[in-house]
Amino acid sequence: MKIADLARVRDEDLDGDVAGQASGAGARALMESIMETAREPVPNRSGRRRVMLRRGLAFGPVAAALAAALVVWTPFGGPATQYANAAVSLKTADDGGTGGDVIEVEINDPGADAGKFTEAFRAIGLDVEVRQAPVAPEDVGKLIGPELIEGSYPKGAGITISTREEGCRSAWCGKVSIPVGVTGRILVGIGRPAAPGELYATPVQIDVDPGGGVIKKYDPRNKPVARVRADLEAAGMKVGYVVMWDNPDGTAGGYAVDPANVKDEWLVQHVERIASDAVTVFVAAPAGLPKDSLPMIQHPSPDWWQN
Amino acid sequence: MGADPERRFEELYASSYRPLLGYALRRCPDPDDAADVVAETFMVAWRRIEEVPQEDEARLWLFGVARKVLANQRRGERRHEQRTAALRAQLAASPLVAELPGEDFSQLGQVFRSLPEDDRELLALVAWERLSPSEIAKVLGTSANVVRVRLYRARSRFARRLAEAGVRHSRAVAFEGSRL
Structure with missing residues (x-):
């Protein structure tokens, strides 16, 4: 007898059983149920200088993705499992296996004093600081971040957020999960209207009317840089560029470059609005342009979480 | 990669469902708990689909997540989510799963269960999942x-x-099918 014989079931046995088929009714129902849930990761702000993207990643409005359940690590012993004040309602819950708990968040009054938010998070055992964060109009009142300051995540873990729109009667509903063992300060933003020209805490999708202003359904993808630039500048936008190179494994990576190094005929991948008057245009590096061969520059980045 | 998140997840689900279910059933005495492990693991994969590696490494990534889900279960977390109702019913209707043997009371089984959990899992990953050290x-x-x-x-x-x-x-510590 061997250790292999101690296995209660073998994969080969499951091969011949309907329970082992991904196409079985139960398995299909589970998959469809999972895919009905929101699925938006937190953007990686610390990697702002170099942008790593998965090919095919959908760039929906980042704001709609931001938010909700803070998985709680409770070193304090016996914190409340739920807490509500005029600013926010918080409740601890289970997470989907990321190694910690989750906090369900409903923002009652995004304009409330930040101290009220901090008070609520601390009441349920989470030592976070809450600040107002400048955002695009569509993100006002939403949860932004969280940002991790001077700390690190356990290997392979990270913060995830999800937004719940169905049944949400507050300014914002959702979940934020924070893995057990995270170190450092956690800072959460509540979206406030950004001042003209002020950098958004989180970029949003660009929809530009070539006649001026911003509209829905403007699609810059696969258009030449010169065309998109003309459209954006006609809308009063300042334009910055990130050039992206494809990697053999299907990912892509790039960084900010000087406009003088971006050719008119290169093709645009997508555009993000980073302030009321500024955008970042992501451009595909043309075939033959050696990877990382352009001089890197630094774009300004939001600093709402910094002292 | 090139696939959108939905298509990528569907492909991942199709290729990994069976090995993940097997992984969970081998470690959960109750098939309902195994269904929860499968559900919670795939839920994490869905949320983080951009982080899931390609091809066979995806299975290893899922096993890594499932380990954490199992650890949560062992800490006393139990939840039979509504989303697993159909899967639990399917498992209950399966003669194979419904009649899974209980704990092995052979001497080998008893000694195996007496090992520290980390040792057990390591040996199981070799003998049950047939993984190499690098995997x-x-x-x-x-x-x-x-x-x-x-x-x-x-x-x-x-x-x-x-x-x-x-x-x-x-021969008891020989690892059938392993690449050691």
Whole structure:
């Protein structure tokens, strides 16, 4: 007898059983149920200088993705499992296996004093600081971040957020999960209207009317840089560029470059609005342009979480 | 990659459902708990689909997540989510799953269960999941060299305990199908 014989079931046995088929009714129902849930990761702000993207990643409005359940690590012993004040309602819950708990968040009054938010998070055992964060109009009142300051995540873990729109009667509903063992300060933003020209805490999708202003359904993808630039500048936008190179494994990576190094005929991948008057245009590096061969520059980045 | 998140997840689900279910059933006495492990693991994969590696490494990534889900279960977390209702019903209707044997009370089984949990899982990843040290390293988030050292120690402890129990172990610690 061997250790292999101690296995209660073998994969080969499951091969011949309907329970082992991904196409079985139960398995299909589970998959469809999972895919009905929101699925938006937190953007990686610390990697702002170099942008790593998965090919095919959908760039929906980042704001709609931001938010909700803070998985709680409770070193304090016996914190409340739920807490509500005029600013926010918080409740601890289970997470989907990321190694910690989750906090369900409903923002009652995004304009409330930040101290009220901090008070609520601390009441349920989470030592976070809450600040107002400048955002695009569509993100006002939403949860932004969280940002991790001077700390690190356990290997392979990270913060995830999800937004719940169905049944949400507050300014914002959702979940934020924070893995057990995270170190450092956690800072959460509540979206406030950004001042003209002020950098958004989180970029949003660009929809530009070539006649001026911003509209829905403007699609810059696969258009030449010169065309998109003309459209954006006609809308009063300042334009910055990130050039992206494809990697053999299907990912892509790039960084900010000087406009003088971006050719008119290169093709645009997508555009993000980073302030009321500024955008970042992501451009595909043309075939033959050696990877990382352009001089890197630094774009300004939001600093709402910094002292 | 090129696939959108939905298509990527569907492909991942199709290719990994069976090995993940097997992984969970081998570690959960209750098939309902195994269904929850499958559900919660795939939920994490859905949320983080951009982080899931390609091809066979995706399976290893899922095993790594499932380990954490199982650890949560062992800490007392139990939840039978509504989303697993159909899967639980399917498992209950399966003669194979419904009639899974209970704990193995052979001497080998008893000695195996007496090992530290880390040793057990390491040996199970080799003997049950048939993973190589470098594959186990990806599941555990460590290096292949560390896995080799830990495997050596786990096998030594197992052999020692078998000897103490009077079990001839010349073949008992052989890993059928493994790439050790």
